[in-house]
Amino acid sequence: MSDLIDILDKNKVPKHVAVIMDGNGRWAKERGQNRLEGHAMGVDSVRATLKAARELGVSYLTLYAFSTENWSRPKEEVDGLMDLLVHSITNELDELNENGVRLTAIGDIDGLPEKCSLSLKNAIKDTAKNKQITLVLALNYSSKWEITKAIQEISNDVSNNKLLASEITDSLVNSYLSTKEIPDPELLIRTSGEHRISNFLLWQIAYTEFYFTDVHWPDFRRDDFLEAILDYQKRERRFGKVSEQLITDK
Ligand code: FPP
Numbered sequence: 001m002s003d004l005i006d007i008l009d010k011n012k013v014p015k016h017v018a019v020i021m022d023g024n025g026r027w028a029k030e031r032g033q034n035r036l037e038g039h040a041m042g043v044d045s046v047r048a049t050l051k052a053a054r055e056l057g058v059s060y061l062t063l064y065a066f067s068t069e070n071w072s073r074p075k076e077e078v079d080g081l082m083d084l085l086v087h088s089i090t091n092e093l094d095e096l097n098e099n100g101v102r103l104t105a106i107g108d109i110d111g112l113p114e115k116c117s118l119s120l121k122n123a124i125k126d127t128a129k130n131k132q133i134t135l136v137l138a139l140n141y142s143s144k145w146e147i148t149k150a151i152q153e154i155s156n157d158v159s160n161n162k163l164l165a166s167e168i169t170d171s172l173v174n175s176y177l178s179t180k181e182i183p184d185p186e187l188l189i190r191t192s193g194e195h196r197i198s199n200f201l202l203w204q205i206a207y208t209e210f211y212f213t214d215v216h217w218p219d220f221r222r223d224d225f226l227e228a229i230l231d232y233q234k235r236e237r238r239f240g241k242v243s244e245q246l247i248t249d250k
Contacts, residue, residue, distance in 0.1 A: 004226035005056065012233050014186035016060035017053060020200055021045070023192025023216030036080040041218035043088050052222040054099060054133045056229065060182055062136040064200050068145050082112070086119045093123050100132030106178040107141030136182060143202035150176035179204055187232045191217045209235055
């Protein structure tokens with residue numbers, strides 16, 4: 001059987017792919033298992049997706065690992081997820097370094113349990129010089145939180161005469177977001193059949209292509225990722241223009 005990667009256009013690989021990893025709970029329920037077992041299996045999917053993204057030459061992979069809304073889940077699940085994160089980050093650190101993966105995070109990292117924020121900050125520091133791919137973990141993240149914080153900071157800077165209201169542009173707003181050093185994603189994947197954005201990167205996805213799959217996150221593997229890229233490559237991205245203009249722009 002041919003490898004999907006061979007039919008992909010290497011000149012049309014998205015620079016940044018973002019993923020809403022969904023369906024861990026349903027995957028576990030279908031097997032009569034605890035939700036946490038679904039999350040634990042989801043770590044294998046993270047590994048497979050990161051590997052495929054690296055192999056393909058994607059520069060940024062952002063994963064929605066824990067939203068600000070996820071705190072309202074049962075305490076046992078929240079605690080289990082935090083333990084899983086600490087455990088995964090610590091365990092994978094050598095592998096990240098061996099594969100040139102730079103780890104970074106977006107979200108309210110200081111609002112995470114200390115053991116989690118410390119291991120995360122340590123891994124971010126330890127992988128800072130890696131250049132193959134950047135893995136962005138969205139943790140204790142929500143887009144409305146991020147945009148609200150940016151508005152507060154911009155307002156403060158205007159009040160303190162560091163900034164004029166007339167200087168507030170699209171790119172200035174960008175520079176107050178936690179993604180300021182990350183290009184906007186060209187592709188957003190959501191697994192497990194839901195067609196929602198769930199408070200994720202609302203500002204950054206203005207021109208992003210969406211790809212939805214019914215596959216639950218713990219079953220998501222290299223071929224599922226490559227299928228999403230193939231689907232993306234078939235689309236025409238017009239950025240508000242008409243097709244004919246795209247031909248003359250080339
Ligand atoms: C959504 O499934 C999944 C999450 C909220 C957590 C995702 C976290 C992991 C896969 C572990 C991440 C680990 C690393 C190292 C990044 P759900 O629980 O909402 O599933 P459901 O909709 O079927 O209930």
